[in-house]
Amino acid sequence: MDQDKAPPEQAEIRRLANALRGLSMDAVEQAKSGHPGLPLGMADVATVLFSRFLKYDPADPAWPDRDRFVLSAGHGSMLLYSLLWLTGYPGITLDNIKRFRQVDSPCAGHPEHGHIPGIETTTGPLGQGIANAVGMALAERILNARFGDDLVNHKTYVIASDGDLMEGISHEAIHLAGHLKLKNLVVLWDDNNITIDGALSLSETGNMIERFEAAGWRTTVCDGHSAQEVHRALNDAQESELPVLIACKTVIGFGLPTRAGTQKAHSDAPGAEEIAGAKKALALPPEPFALQDGVLDAWRKIGTRGKAVRDAWNGRKAKSDKAKDLDAVLSGAIPAELGKALGELKAKLAAEKPNAGTRRTSEKVLEVVNGVLTTTVGGSADLTPSNNTKTKNITDIKPDHYDGRYVHYGIREHGMAAAMNGMALHGGIIPYGGTFLVFSDYCRPAIRLAAIMGIRVVFVMTHDSIGVGEDGPTHQPVEHLAALRAIPNLTVIRPADAVETVEAWEIALNHTTGPSLLVFSRQDVPTIRPAGAENLTAKGAYEIAGAEGAHVTLLATGSEVSLAMQARDLLGKDGIAARVVSMPCWSLFEQLSETDRDAVLGKHTVKIAVEAGVREGWDRYIGPHGRFVGMHSFGASGPYKDVYKHFGLTPEAVAAAAKEALKAKN
Numbered sequence: 001m002d003q004d005k006a007p008p009e010q011a012e013i014r015r016l017a018n019a020l021r022g023l024s025m026d027a028v029e030q031a032k033s034g035h036p037g038l039p040l041g042m043a044d045v046a047t048v049l050f051s052r053f054l055k056y057d058p059a060d061p062a063w064p065d066r067d068r069f070v071l072s073a074g075h076g077s078m079l080l081y082s083l084l085w086l087t088g089y090p091g092i093t094l095d096n097i098k099r100f101r102q103v104d105s106p107c108a109g110h111p112e113h114g115h116i117p118g119i120e121t122t123t124g125p126l127g128q129g130i131a132n133a134v135g136m137a138l139a140e141r142i143l144n145a146r147f148g149d150d151l152v153n154h155k156t157y158v159i160a161s162d163g164d165l166m167e168g169i170s171h172e173a174i175h176l177a178g179h180l181k182l183k184n185l186v187v188l189w190d191d192n193n194i195t196i197d198g199a200l201s202l203s204e205t206g207n208m209i210e211r212f213e214a215a216g217w218r219t220t221v222c223d224g225h226s227a228q229e230v231h232r233a234l235n236d237a238q239e240s241e242l243p244v245l246i247a248c249k250t251v252i253g254f255g256l257p258t259r260a261g262t263q264k265a266h267s268d269a270p271g272a273e274e275i276a277g278a279k280k281a282l283a284l285p286p287e288p289f290a291l292q293d294g295v296l297d298a299w300r301k302i303g304t305r306g307k308a309v310r311d312a313w314n315g316r317k318a319k320s321d322k323a324k325d326l327d328a329v330l331s332g333a334i335p336a337e338l339g340k341a342l343g344e345l346k347a348k349l350a351a352e353k354p355n356a357g358t359r360r361t362s363e364k365v366l367e368v369v370n371g372v373l374t375t376t377v378g379g380s381a382d383l384t385p386s387n388n389t390k391t392k393n394i395t396d397i398k399p400d401h402y403d404g405r406y407v408h409y410g411i412r413e414h415g416m417a418a419a420m421n422g423m424a425l426h427g428g429i430i431p432y433g434g435t436f437l438v439f440s441d442y443c444r445p446a447i448r449l450a451a452i453m454g455i456r457v458v459f460v461m462t463h464d465s466i467g468v469g470e471d472g473p474t475h476q477p478v479e480h481l482a483a484l485r486a487i488p489n490l491t492v493i494r495p496a497d498a499v500e501t502v503e504a505w506e507i508a509l510n511h512t513t514g515p516s517l518l519v520f521s522r523q524d525v526p527t528i529r530p531a532g533a534e535n536l537t538a539k540g541a542y543e544i545a546g547a548e549g550a551h552v553t554l555l556a557t558g559s560e561v562s563l564a565m566q567a568r569d570l571l572g573k574d575g576i577a578a579r580v581v582s583m584p585c586w587s588l589f590e591q592l593s594e595t596d597r598d599a600v601l602g603k604h605t606v607k608i609a610v611e612a613g614v615r616e617g618w619d620r621y622i623g624p625h626g627r628f629v630g631m632h633s634f635g636a637s638g639p640y641k642d643v644y645k646h647f648g649l650t651p652e653a654v655a656a657a658a659k660e661a662l663k664a665k666n
């Protein structure tokens with residue numbers, strides 16, 4: 001913020017920073033676990049940032065035009081908790097800090113979004129935070145293009161450690177940010193030359209500065225313990241046309257008498273002697289959690305410096321004719337109009353009965369979605385024509401041109417998924433992005449974090465089985481559905497046909513407390529579901545074809561529902577009444593009452609599950625007398641119909657399994 005152009009006094013910054021240091025080391029000591037090294041090392045940098053540059057107001061932590069601060073190196077969580085408490089954020093007390101890392105404290109081992117206002121994202125898995133920040137910075141540019149500098153103009157600051165920048169995801173994130181020229185992104189690298197195993201030289205010889213420059217960043221180096229140098233670097237970053245890396249040369253565990261500068265400072269309680277020595281050196285009171293006189297007041301005053309800026313923003317917003325639109329966009333609300341439009345599409349598709357890959361129907365749905373909503377931002381990790389994620393009514397986002405709604409993420413699945421998380425966290429955007437289901441493994445850590453955080457992100461995963469065909473086992477997911485269903489709070493939906501595809505999108509867009517992962521087929525599937533206003537996919541599972549006096553229930557998902565329908569016909573010809581249950585979403589099904597679940601599953605029938613994936617999870621539904629027809633190995637290369645036959649995924653095999661199960665039971 002420009003009222004703070006004058007460089008700060010070293011002594012004043014150090015005094016403030018030492019409060020962060022004192023709280024951090026005492027909390028770790030008390031918990032007998034945690035990571036003191038980063039908070040002690042980066043305290044001076046963080047103090048300059050929070051006292052001179054960062055735009056925030058603890059009185060309104062969710063103020064939309066605030067700068068975002070991401071502690072990518074989440075192990076240094078005590079730095080963030082100390083900053084939040086000292087600057088006066090609600091939702092955190094000194095008592096919480098004293099109970100750092102205890103189950104009743106919001107001050108968890110690593111920062112968790114939602115625990116305390118001001119924790120912009122959940123970090124800890126190294127590299128995720130910096131990639132989230134790329135998404136936040138991109139979201140800011142997109143909204144800036146729409147609402148202008150008066151309403152949207154803020155920065156995203158990141159503290160990243162050596163580990164953050166060594167992780168592969170950082171490569172994807174850094175290059176994406178450089179390519180897109182995200183000038184409002186500033187990374188403060190804790191350049192301390194230490195990781196857990198010891199000196200960085202054990203595992204790294206590359207030149208980080210050159211690496212960032214090669215990716216299109218502006219770089220600078222500063223002494224992370226010099227208030228003036230940090231101030232100069234941050235000041236220079238303000239008007240950059242490129243994303244900025246500031247290498248902050250620091251001493252890990254700054255102040256600890258014997259551990260400073262060594263890997264011993266990274267984690268663990270330093271012990272009474274180290275702490276006593278550090279407190280003496282830093283002129284801190286010896287008692288645990290005690291602060292120097294006047295320091296809390298000074299920090300609280302710092303916490304009020306954003307108020308005037310926020311007031312000015314509120315003033316501009318009050319006068320703006322875009323205010324209403326901005327509020328609507330930031331609310332994340334889905335207009336009722338969408339339900340109507342999707343209902344019409346559903347009726348149309350049910351009447352037309354397309355024989356098409358669900359990925360193709362998904363594009364049709366998206367065409368409607370992107371026409372009604374203005375907040376969806378799509379993308380793909382270089383599989384746009386295969387994922388069918390780009391619709392004709394949206395245009396590309398390009399460097400310096402952020403008024404589009406489609407991101408070419410490049411072949412960067414992990415970076416894409418984490419950037420989508422960042423966009424969702426920023427607010428004002430509903431991100432969706434695609435790749436092949438088999439490469440969900442490349443996104444998995446970010447998907448998991450989206451689920452932990454409970455944010456609305458839509459992962460589009462096409463080419464969902466051996467139905468991929470000729471590309472062979474490397475491209476044919478078999479274990480992925482099971483692996484993704486195992487992630488708590490992730491809504492995995494594998495629609496059977498065009499009608500369920502519409503319903504799946506409707507669920508995903510309206511689901512605001514967690515990510516959804518939509519699984520679409522490459523190969524054509526017939527439309528089975530008749531028209532009907534009710535979203536049956538939202539039940540998780542339902543009877544799609546009944547049978548009078550059924551002895552057998554065929555449970556299937558996705559493309560195997562039509563296979564089960566054919567098996568049902570075969571069984572019918574042999575006088576065996578079989579019903580078919582489509583199970584597009586297990587986690588939604590689990591939310592039904594036991595009675596409803598029993599009714600859908602057909603409690604007294606023999607159950608046969610059919611899915612072109614591994615068996616894991618299905619036993620819960622088929623019970624001891626059931627059979628599973630699916631994959632028991634990786635797939636194979638060949639035309640997809642031949643591959644299905646090769647692995648015994650045929651209507652005949654399903655019918656035979658049903659007969660065998662019936663015989664064994666009777």
Ligand SMILES: Cc1ncc(C[n+]2csc(CCOP(=O)(O)OP(=O)(O)O)c2C)c(N)n1
Pocket residue numbers: 037038073075124125126127161162163164167190192194195196252266
């Ligand atoms: C993806 C991931 N791998 C491993 C870890 C465990 N871990 C935590 S910090 C760290 C590296 C420590 O070095 P650095 O990032 O430089 O942090 P510093 O010790 O300087 O604070 C590791 C391997 C992790 N948190 N995330």
Ligand SMILES: [Mg+2]
Pocket residue numbers: 161162163190191192193194195
């Ligand atoms: Mg380090």
